[in-house]
Amino acid sequence: MLKTHACGELRAEHATQEVVLAGWVHRRRDQGGLIFIDLRDRMGITQLVINEETHPEIHAAAKDIRNEWVIQVKGRVRLRPEGMINPNLPTGDVEVEVLGLSILNRAKTPPFYINKEESLDESLRLRYRYLDLRRERMQRNIILRHEIVRHIRNYLSERRFIEIETPILFKTTPEGARDYLVPSRVHPGKFYALPQSPQQLKQLLMVAGFERYFQIARCFRDEDQRGDRQPEFTQLDMEMSFVEREDILDLVEGMFTSIVDELTDLELVTRPFKRLSYQEAMELYGSDKPDLRYDLHAVDVSDIAGRSGFSIFTANVEAGKPVKAMRVPNLGAESSSQLKKIHQELEGLAKSTGAKGLAYMAIPTEEGGEVRGPIGKFFSPELQVELFERLNVQPSDLLLFVSDERQITYEVIDTLRRHLATKLNLYDDKTVAFVWIIDFPLFEWNADENRWDPSHHLFTSPYPEDIPLLDTDPAAARGLQYDLACNGFEVAGGSIRIHQREVQEKIFELIGLDVEDARQKFGHMLEAFEYGTPPHGGIAAGIDRLVMLLAGEPNIREVIAFPKSQQAADLMAGAPSEVFPEQLRELHINIVPVEDKN
């Protein structure tokens, strides 16, 4: 090794020891006869001191050193003089008196600061990702990611899980996201597909008798980017045999709880994790991945509003549309002009989400005060009492009312919650809130295709007691499906799978797959299931999203070493790129020019 110690591990107890350090020059402070260098490696920073009087040759060489040069020093650790201790540095009690210096490599001046946190143009960061990754924030994130993954591997290995790799070159599936395709040289005109997830393979591993499988699996989806979506991402993929839903929820809950407790300084606000049915989540929060770090929620007041004199509400209730109210603490105390502005802002938001309007009432600060807002007068005193009791109204509350098609109502509630939480600073950044969403409907009606679509995937088992509903009322059938949401993001999802052939065939029928189609697309699965399939179920968790949330980052790119830009490009390497005609010929591919827009 070119060093005996890491920068960052030296402490007072190392004083008088002779050490060899190597790393990057983080910063240089030239005082003339005395040069200080902050030497950085992955573990931290140590101050080097070079004295012209005692070591003139070293001092002369150090004059030329610049930021980000790679150097190695031999030196003696010593306590800093009285009053020179730097309390901001873990190594601040000591410094290294340099007795020998060797320049391992020079460096060009970097295109941006390594030693300073500053907002940066994203394309610059991506272009010079290897430099971006040198920055402390990125090092911290990538190391945290490693620790989380290692923790997961240990946790599951201790519980008799086996890590098994599955192919990256696999078969296209018509369902789900767009596939990334890989042309076959050996089979002209045929393509592999990169897996969107190892879903089928992990179920086959259960058929194979491994009973407990996991994988840190790379997955690929050729869809457009978002802040929490990359074209390739990593899932913790798991599957277990002879389990029930509870077993999987318990396992994952234990794992994630220990990750938060042992690897972060964050506080879990839902311990144990909260559980909501899909229905409850939608009614309360308008979302199947609600952020429960804060308590804002909607209450159905359709019955009360339907008896008011406000014609929009009464007409909507008549038409079967809900009226939902949300109680926002303190905003009701604002001045009338301020209130008007707030309402305008929130109504604008509601309208952009598809609502026609947003009604409000401001609850007085004092007992016996006047309720403000244009719709108050449509509620009789008795009706107001009933309404306020339902909402558990407190002085100075602002009540917001949404009424529209059910789906729009949900979306507006979700939008308002997210907006108000940020605006009013309703949550603590140092907290995480996990919530299980369970009891999803097994199907969603696809009006375009006039058939049922599986809301999770087509191997999801119905509730055993809901199986009869498949014949009578498919919409009411609940799936043994579960999602895990964290701080408003979906971080995991899975289900207990169907292991009975009759049930599987029933599902195929409902989603409009005849036996022939099913054979064509899933023949290998169906065939496998005929050879003794254990009851099984599993879950897949988004590692990138989880790390993003635990690192307190706003974007998934911050926890991926080499992410792609919004247009799915690697700005550093320049991928995707053109290829040589010879390569295309081998793959039996012709490029069709993009049609001119004009």
Place this chain on the structure above:
RNA sequence: GGAGUCGUGGUGUAGUGGUUAACAUGCUACCCUGUCAAGGUAGAGAUCGCGGGUUCGAUCCCCGUCGGCUCCGCCA
């Protein structure tokens, strides 16, 4: 596929239909023996993303284009 937004010395920002294009930092040189976001002095560094248009004149206004980002669609 669509909407929005950003693009000005290396970096981060300011700015205006006519300017010597400003500030901070970085960079270069020199001074400096207790600094730690060191300090001081001097200096270099910008076809204002690219193309076209309007105009006597465009970094600024308009159109297009490229790139980044955010969002909608999409993401079983």
